[in-house]
Protein backbone atom coordinates (compact mmCIF):
# COMPACT_ATOMS: atom_id res chain seq x y z
CA UNK A 1 0.00 0.00 0.00
CA UNK A 2 1.32 3.47 -0.84
CA UNK A 3 2.60 5.20 2.27
CA UNK A 4 1.04 8.55 3.07
CA UNK A 5 2.72 10.33 5.97
CA UNK A 6 0.81 11.90 8.83
CA UNK A 7 0.21 15.49 7.77
CA UNK A 8 0.45 16.70 11.41
CA UNK A 9 3.91 15.25 11.93
CA UNK A 10 5.75 18.55 12.28
CA UNK A 11 3.40 19.79 15.01
CA UNK A 12 4.15 16.74 17.16
CA UNK A 13 7.92 17.02 17.52
CA UNK A 14 10.28 19.58 19.06
CA UNK A 15 13.19 20.55 16.85
CA UNK A 16 16.41 21.78 18.41
CA UNK A 17 19.19 23.73 16.78
CA UNK A 18 22.31 21.62 16.35
CA UNK A 19 24.96 23.73 18.07
CA UNK A 20 25.48 27.00 16.23
CA UNK A 21 24.58 25.50 12.87
CA UNK A 22 21.60 26.14 10.63
CA UNK A 23 20.36 22.59 11.12
CA UNK A 24 17.44 21.64 13.35
CA UNK A 25 17.23 18.09 14.62
CA UNK A 26 14.26 16.38 16.25
CA UNK A 27 14.55 16.03 20.05
CA UNK A 28 14.29 12.28 19.45
CA UNK A 29 16.21 10.58 16.65
CA UNK A 30 16.05 6.92 15.66
CA UNK A 31 19.13 4.72 15.38
CA UNK A 32 19.31 1.52 13.33
CA UNK A 33 22.16 -0.26 15.09
CA UNK A 34 19.98 -3.18 16.25
CA UNK A 35 16.61 -4.46 14.98
CA UNK A 36 17.08 -3.46 11.30
CA UNK A 37 19.44 -6.19 10.08
CA UNK A 38 18.76 -9.28 8.01
CA UNK A 39 17.96 -11.29 11.13
CA UNK A 40 15.08 -8.93 11.93
CA UNK A 41 11.52 -8.81 10.65
CA UNK A 42 11.28 -6.47 7.61
CA UNK A 43 7.61 -5.65 8.16
CA UNK A 44 8.34 -4.72 11.78
CA UNK A 45 11.25 -2.43 10.96
CA UNK A 46 9.41 -0.81 8.08
CA UNK A 47 6.60 0.01 10.52
CA UNK A 48 9.06 1.46 13.05
CA UNK A 49 10.71 3.71 10.45
CA UNK A 50 7.42 4.97 9.04
CA UNK A 51 5.86 5.49 12.47
CA UNK A 52 8.94 7.48 13.45
CA UNK A 53 8.53 9.71 10.41
CA UNK A 54 4.81 10.11 11.21
CA UNK A 55 5.79 11.32 14.70
CA UNK A 56 8.07 13.99 13.26
CA UNK A 57 11.32 12.04 13.67
CA UNK A 58 13.24 13.31 10.68
CA UNK A 59 16.65 11.97 11.67
CA UNK A 60 17.74 8.35 11.09
CA UNK A 61 21.18 7.28 12.20
CA UNK A 62 23.14 4.49 10.54
CA UNK A 63 26.71 3.24 10.22
CA UNK A 64 28.48 1.05 7.67
CA UNK A 65 28.64 -1.88 10.09
CA UNK A 66 25.06 -1.96 11.45
CA UNK A 67 23.24 -5.23 10.94
CA UNK A 68 23.99 -8.06 11.36
CA UNK A 69 25.45 -8.81 8.93
CA UNK A 70 27.40 -5.53 8.65
CA UNK A 71 25.90 -3.35 5.94
CA UNK A 72 22.45 -4.92 6.11
CA UNK A 73 20.86 -2.09 8.13
CA UNK A 74 21.87 0.36 5.38
CA UNK A 75 20.52 -1.98 2.70
CA UNK A 76 17.25 -2.45 4.59
CA UNK A 77 16.89 1.24 5.31
CA UNK A 78 17.53 1.89 1.60
CA UNK A 79 14.67 -0.46 0.73
CA UNK A 80 12.24 1.47 2.95
CA UNK A 81 13.52 4.73 1.52
CA UNK A 82 12.95 3.45 -1.95
CA UNK A 83 9.51 1.96 -1.34
CA UNK A 84 8.05 4.63 0.95
CA UNK A 85 10.19 7.65 1.75
CA UNK A 86 11.71 8.57 -1.59
CA UNK A 87 9.41 11.59 -2.14
CA UNK A 88 10.48 12.92 1.29
CA UNK A 89 14.28 12.84 0.91
CA UNK A 90 14.51 16.59 1.52
CA UNK A 91 12.62 16.13 4.81
CA UNK A 92 15.12 13.59 6.13
CA UNK A 93 18.45 13.80 7.89
CA UNK A 94 20.30 10.54 7.26
CA UNK A 95 23.64 9.91 8.88
CA UNK A 96 26.23 7.22 8.50
CA UNK A 97 29.68 6.52 9.93
CA UNK A 98 32.93 4.71 9.32
CA UNK A 99 35.48 3.79 11.96
CA UNK A 100 34.95 0.18 13.00
CA UNK A 101 35.95 -2.99 11.16
CA UNK A 102 34.01 -3.38 7.92
CA UNK A 103 36.00 -5.37 5.39
CA UNK A 104 39.14 -7.54 5.52
CA UNK A 105 42.63 -6.24 4.97
CA UNK A 106 44.39 -3.09 6.15
CA UNK A 107 41.93 -0.60 4.58
CA UNK A 108 38.60 -1.64 6.12
CA UNK A 109 38.89 -0.23 9.64
CA UNK A 110 39.89 2.76 11.81
CA UNK A 111 40.51 6.30 10.51
CA UNK A 112 42.52 6.46 7.28
CA UNK A 113 41.40 8.59 4.35
CA UNK A 114 41.45 5.44 2.23
CA UNK A 115 38.97 3.67 4.53
CA UNK A 116 36.61 6.57 5.24
CA UNK A 117 36.08 7.64 1.64
CA UNK A 118 35.73 4.10 0.29
CA UNK A 119 33.31 3.28 3.09
CA UNK A 120 31.15 6.31 2.39
CA UNK A 121 30.88 5.28 -1.27
CA UNK A 122 29.78 1.81 -0.16
CA UNK A 123 27.22 3.24 2.28
CA UNK A 124 25.71 5.47 -0.41
CA UNK A 125 25.43 2.50 -2.74
CA UNK A 126 23.79 0.32 -0.09
CA UNK A 127 21.21 2.97 0.75
CA UNK A 128 20.70 4.07 -2.85
CA UNK A 129 21.54 7.67 -1.96
CA UNK A 130 23.51 10.39 -3.69
CA UNK A 131 24.54 11.94 -0.40
CA UNK A 132 24.11 11.54 3.35
CA UNK A 133 23.34 14.49 5.55
CA UNK A 134 25.94 13.72 8.21
CA UNK A 135 29.09 11.64 7.82
CA UNK A 136 30.90 10.70 11.02
CA UNK A 137 34.29 9.48 11.99
CA UNK A 138 32.90 6.68 14.19
CA UNK A 139 35.82 6.61 16.61
CA UNK A 140 39.22 8.21 17.07
CA UNK A 141 42.13 6.24 15.63
CA UNK A 142 45.31 6.57 17.69
CA UNK A 143 47.41 5.32 14.75
CA UNK A 144 46.16 7.78 12.11
CA UNK A 145 46.92 11.50 12.33
CA UNK A 146 43.66 13.21 13.23
CA UNK A 147 44.43 15.68 10.40
CA UNK A 148 44.07 12.83 7.89
CA UNK A 149 40.74 11.67 9.30
CA UNK A 150 39.34 15.20 9.38
CA UNK A 151 40.59 15.87 5.84
CA UNK A 152 38.66 12.81 4.71
CA UNK A 153 35.46 14.25 6.24
CA UNK A 154 36.21 17.57 4.55
CA UNK A 155 36.72 15.81 1.20
CA UNK A 156 33.41 13.94 1.56
CA UNK A 157 31.71 17.30 1.93
CA UNK A 158 33.53 18.86 -1.00
CA UNK A 159 32.58 15.84 -3.12
CA UNK A 160 28.94 16.52 -2.26
CA UNK A 161 28.64 13.05 -0.70
CA UNK A 162 27.90 14.45 2.77
CA UNK A 163 26.43 17.77 3.86
CA UNK A 164 27.86 17.93 7.39
CA UNK A 165 30.74 16.38 9.33
CA UNK A 166 30.46 14.69 12.72
CA UNK A 167 32.63 12.81 15.18
CA UNK A 168 31.73 10.05 17.59
CA UNK A 169 33.38 8.58 20.68
CA UNK A 170 36.12 11.27 20.76
CA UNK A 171 37.03 12.42 24.27
CA UNK A 172 37.14 16.11 25.17
CA UNK A 173 40.79 16.57 24.21
CA UNK A 174 40.50 14.63 20.95
CA UNK A 175 37.36 16.63 20.18
CA UNK A 176 39.14 19.96 20.66
CA UNK A 177 41.85 18.92 18.21
CA UNK A 178 39.43 17.57 15.63
CA UNK A 179 37.22 20.65 15.88
CA UNK A 180 40.17 22.99 15.39
CA UNK A 181 41.35 21.11 12.30
CA UNK A 182 37.89 21.00 10.76
CA UNK A 183 37.51 24.72 11.38
CA UNK A 184 40.81 25.42 9.63
CA UNK A 185 39.65 23.31 6.70
CA UNK A 186 36.48 25.40 6.45
CA UNK A 187 34.21 22.49 7.39
CA UNK A 188 32.83 23.09 10.86
CA UNK A 189 32.16 20.08 13.05
CA UNK A 190 28.37 19.88 13.24
CA UNK A 191 27.83 17.30 15.95
CA UNK A 192 29.33 14.84 18.37
CA UNK A 193 27.79 11.45 19.08
CA UNK A 194 28.91 10.13 22.49
CA UNK A 195 27.52 7.40 24.69
CA UNK A 196 25.61 9.08 27.52
CA UNK A 197 23.01 7.81 29.92
CA UNK A 198 22.34 7.70 33.66
CA UNK A 199 24.83 4.85 34.07
CA UNK A 200 27.60 6.33 31.90
CA UNK A 201 28.21 9.99 32.58
CA UNK A 202 31.76 10.59 31.27
CA UNK A 203 30.60 13.40 28.96
CA UNK A 204 29.86 15.53 32.02
CA UNK A 205 33.60 15.65 32.77
CA UNK A 206 34.62 18.02 30.01
CA UNK A 207 33.10 16.91 26.70
CA UNK A 208 29.78 18.75 27.10
CA UNK A 209 31.67 21.94 28.05
CA UNK A 210 33.88 21.59 24.97
CA UNK A 211 30.85 21.10 22.73
CA UNK A 212 28.95 24.00 24.31
CA UNK A 213 31.94 26.33 24.03
CA UNK A 214 32.48 25.46 20.35
CA UNK A 215 28.82 25.57 19.32
CA UNK A 216 28.71 21.88 18.40
CA UNK A 217 25.58 19.77 18.78
CA UNK A 218 25.42 16.64 20.92
CA UNK A 219 23.38 13.53 20.16
CA UNK A 220 23.91 10.91 22.89
CA UNK A 221 23.63 7.27 21.87
CA UNK A 222 22.29 4.41 23.98
CA UNK A 223 20.37 6.85 26.20
CA UNK A 224 18.50 3.87 27.69
CA UNK A 225 21.74 1.93 28.26
CA UNK A 226 20.55 -0.46 25.52
CA UNK A 227 17.32 -1.13 27.41
CA UNK A 228 18.66 -1.45 30.96
CA UNK A 229 17.16 1.94 31.85
CA UNK A 230 13.62 0.73 31.15
CA UNK A 231 11.30 -1.80 32.74
CA UNK A 232 12.49 -4.42 30.17
CA UNK A 233 14.57 -6.50 32.61
CA UNK A 234 12.74 -5.95 35.89
CA UNK A 235 11.11 -9.38 35.72
CA UNK A 236 14.06 -11.28 34.24
CA UNK A 237 15.32 -11.56 30.66
CA UNK A 238 12.39 -11.64 28.23
CA UNK A 239 12.67 -13.65 25.00
CA UNK A 240 13.50 -11.40 22.04
CA UNK A 241 15.16 -8.77 24.24
CA UNK A 242 18.64 -7.49 23.35
CA UNK A 243 20.27 -9.47 26.18
CA UNK A 244 18.59 -12.66 24.97
CA UNK A 245 19.99 -12.32 21.42
CA UNK A 246 23.21 -14.13 20.55
CA UNK A 247 24.58 -11.27 18.38
CA UNK A 248 23.50 -8.52 20.80
CA UNK A 249 26.00 -6.12 22.33
CA UNK A 250 24.29 -6.20 25.71
CA UNK A 251 25.49 -9.11 27.75
CA UNK A 252 23.81 -10.89 30.62
CA UNK A 253 26.64 -10.03 33.02
CA UNK A 254 25.59 -6.35 32.82
CA UNK A 255 22.52 -7.30 34.81
CA UNK A 256 24.23 -7.50 38.20
CA UNK A 257 22.20 -7.47 41.44
CA UNK A 258 23.55 -3.93 42.07
CA UNK A 259 22.32 -2.75 38.64
CA UNK A 260 18.92 -4.38 39.14
CA UNK A 261 18.66 -2.63 42.51
CA UNK A 262 19.39 0.74 40.85
CA UNK A 263 16.96 0.11 37.98
CA UNK A 264 14.19 -0.83 40.45
CA UNK A 265 14.79 2.28 42.56
CA UNK A 266 14.79 4.52 39.47
CA UNK A 267 11.65 2.78 38.25
CA UNK A 268 9.90 3.66 41.56
CA UNK A 269 10.70 7.35 41.03
CA UNK A 270 9.43 7.19 37.45
CA UNK A 271 6.20 5.49 38.50
CA UNK A 272 5.73 8.17 41.16
CA UNK A 273 5.92 10.75 38.37
CA UNK A 274 3.35 8.84 36.32
CA UNK A 275 5.82 7.88 33.61
CA UNK A 276 7.92 4.89 32.59
CA UNK A 277 11.58 4.63 33.49
CA UNK A 278 12.41 4.82 29.76
CA UNK A 279 10.81 8.26 29.55
CA UNK A 280 12.44 9.46 32.76
CA UNK A 281 15.85 8.33 31.48
CA UNK A 282 15.35 10.30 28.24
CA UNK A 283 14.05 13.34 30.10
CA UNK A 284 17.09 13.23 32.34
CA UNK A 285 19.37 13.58 29.28
CA UNK A 286 17.25 16.19 27.52
CA UNK A 287 17.39 18.50 30.58
CA UNK A 288 20.78 19.84 29.44
CA UNK A 289 20.42 22.57 26.78
CA UNK A 290 23.65 21.39 25.14
CA UNK A 291 21.88 18.18 24.12
CA UNK A 292 20.41 18.47 20.62
CA UNK A 293 18.65 15.12 20.35
CA UNK A 294 18.55 11.74 22.07
CA UNK A 295 19.39 8.87 19.75
CA UNK A 296 17.16 5.99 20.74
CA UNK A 297 16.81 2.44 19.51
CA UNK A 298 13.50 0.56 19.39
CA UNK A 299 12.47 -3.00 18.58
CA UNK A 300 8.77 -2.20 18.25
CA UNK A 301 6.40 0.59 17.33
CA UNK A 302 5.03 0.53 20.87
CA UNK A 303 8.48 1.25 22.38
CA UNK A 304 8.90 4.15 19.96
CA UNK A 305 5.48 5.55 20.79
CA UNK A 306 6.14 5.20 24.52
CA UNK A 307 9.47 7.02 24.26
CA UNK A 308 7.93 9.76 22.13
CA UNK A 309 5.62 10.65 25.06
CA UNK A 310 8.63 12.13 26.86
CA UNK A 311 8.02 15.32 24.89
CA UNK A 312 4.94 16.00 26.98
CA UNK A 313 6.44 14.99 30.34
CA UNK A 314 7.12 17.53 33.05
CA UNK A 315 10.80 18.36 33.66
CA UNK A 316 12.60 16.78 36.59
CA UNK A 317 12.88 19.13 39.57
CA UNK A 318 15.93 19.62 41.82
CA UNK A 319 14.65 17.21 44.50
CA UNK A 320 14.08 14.48 41.94
CA UNK A 321 17.52 15.02 40.42
CA UNK A 322 19.11 14.72 43.88
CA UNK A 323 17.19 11.49 44.54
CA UNK A 324 18.28 10.09 41.17
CA UNK A 325 21.90 11.02 41.86
CA UNK A 326 21.78 9.25 45.21
CA UNK A 327 20.65 6.06 43.49
CA UNK A 328 23.32 6.34 40.81
CA UNK A 329 26.19 7.05 43.23
Ligand SMILES: NC(=O)c1ccc[n+]([C@@H]2O[C@H](COP(=O)([O-])OP(=O)(O)OC[C@H]3O[C@@H](n4cnc5c(N)ncnc54)[C@H](OP(=O)(O)O)[C@@H]3O)[C@@H](O)[C@H]2O)c1
Nearest residue numbers: 031032033221222223224225226227230241242296297299
Ligand atom coordinates in the same frame (compact mmCIF):
# COMPACT_ATOMS: atom_id res chain seq x y z
N1 LIG B 1 28.36 6.10 17.70
C1 LIG B 1 28.43 4.92 18.26
O1 LIG B 1 29.51 4.38 18.55
C2 LIG B 1 27.15 4.21 18.60
C3 LIG B 1 27.15 3.07 19.41
C4 LIG B 1 25.92 2.50 19.73
C5 LIG B 1 24.74 3.05 19.24
N2 LIG B 1 24.78 4.14 18.42
C6 LIG B 1 23.55 4.72 17.86
O2 LIG B 1 22.60 4.94 18.88
C7 LIG B 1 21.38 4.28 18.55
C8 LIG B 1 20.66 3.86 19.79
O3 LIG B 1 21.43 2.94 20.55
P1 LIG B 1 20.72 1.86 21.44
O4 LIG B 1 19.84 1.01 20.57
O5 LIG B 1 21.73 1.21 22.29
O6 LIG B 1 19.77 2.84 22.30
P2 LIG B 1 18.89 2.67 23.60
O7 LIG B 1 17.73 3.59 23.34
O8 LIG B 1 19.72 2.87 24.80
O9 LIG B 1 18.39 1.16 23.60
C9 LIG B 1 17.41 0.70 22.72
C10 LIG B 1 16.80 -0.59 23.24
O10 LIG B 1 16.14 -0.34 24.48
C11 LIG B 1 14.92 -1.06 24.54
N3 LIG B 1 13.81 -0.09 24.63
C12 LIG B 1 13.64 1.05 23.93
N4 LIG B 1 12.53 1.71 24.32
C13 LIG B 1 11.98 0.95 25.29
C14 LIG B 1 10.82 1.09 26.09
N5 LIG B 1 10.02 2.15 25.99
N6 LIG B 1 10.55 0.11 27.00
C15 LIG B 1 11.36 -0.97 27.14
N7 LIG B 1 12.48 -1.16 26.41
C16 LIG B 1 12.79 -0.20 25.49
C17 LIG B 1 14.86 -1.90 23.27
O11 LIG B 1 15.47 -3.13 23.59
P3 LIG B 1 14.94 -4.54 23.02
O12 LIG B 1 15.61 -4.66 21.70
O13 LIG B 1 15.40 -5.50 24.05
O14 LIG B 1 13.45 -4.46 22.89
C18 LIG B 1 15.73 -1.13 22.32
O15 LIG B 1 16.24 -1.93 21.29
C19 LIG B 1 21.85 3.12 17.66
O16 LIG B 1 20.81 2.59 16.88
C20 LIG B 1 22.89 3.81 16.84
O17 LIG B 1 22.28 4.58 15.82
C21 LIG B 1 25.95 4.74 18.11
